[in-house]
Amino acid sequence: MGYVDAGYAFALGGLALYALSIWWRGRRDPR
């Protein structure tokens, strides 16, 4: 994997992980 692919992977993967963390926290919280 080159530097360019790594940059795109980190940028989009990072945002995806954060979105997943919001969804997961919402599921875990008591209702």
Place this chain on the structure above:
Amino acid sequence: MKALVDRLLGPVTLVALAVTVWLGLWVTPPDVHQGNLARLVYVHPALAWVALYLSFGTATIASALYLWPRTRSEVLDRVAHCAMEVSVVFIALTLITGSIWGRPTWGVWWAWDARLTSTAVLGLLALGYLALRRATDDAHVRARRGAVYVLLAAINVPIVHFSVLWWKTLHQNATVFTADRHLLIHGIMAWTLLVSFVAFSLAFAWLLRARYRLEASRGAVADAVVERALDERRREGVV
């Protein structure tokens, strides 16, 4: 209208990000000087734009309005909190993608250069804000302290912005315009850069909205718990 935005924001953001990747990796030509590495320009500056100006800007405006007695509301405190959390993510991604770009162009992953260091300091300040919010359970104290903290931390935003002009830095100067407003990027490269800024701004709006809804639902649950406990005490004749 609100329901339409709710329904469309996510899909439109995903499409915009996909178009950015398509244009950035397959459609735009390599740069004369940097070759394929220049394709990182469609990711890194847009992340920095959101981290510095959208996230921190939103948190700063919300905090200033919170401190103004006439506009003070729980909603503004919540917006500032959520925007600061989103800013931590975008600052981290800005530093990571910048570092990935720096290694092949500068020969180092990191340099204690004014732009890099001031951005890292901004990230630490944003993390400090999240820590500060956990220091007290009193919602009013937390909101007031947080708002003052954001206004002080925001002083670093213009320092990051002008760092490449004020100090001699390894980081390049402005990417899009020169100091005298001369456009530095043209054609499909300029359009792709514009699409990337729109895409990452939409991602910011989507994430902020999702994070805000989570925080609002937490607030509603906490209120319901307090109300239930009060009801129980009332039935016992304590309150």
